[in-house]
Amino acid sequence: SMGWLRAIREALGLTLEAVATRLGVTRQSVHQLEKAEVSGTLTINRLREAANALECDVIVLVLPRQSLTTTVEE
Secondary structure (H helix, E strand, O other): OOOOOHHHHOOOOHHHHHHHHHHHHOOHHHHHHHHHHHHHHHHHHHHHHHHHHOOOOOOHHHOOOOOHHHHHOO
């Protein structure tokens, strides 16, 4: 399966090498970043760094499933 980092990189026509150069890491490191995103082990900080290299922003939302008042009352 493909994550957002790889999908965006490929949509922009960027190689692993091009992103590696932007991040100052190896091609293999970028490949590992993409794999870590898919497996759910990529930290938010590393995701932000990778996204920045792709000229993207990361927005993380934590949304309550119900109102906080209801949760507190329960």
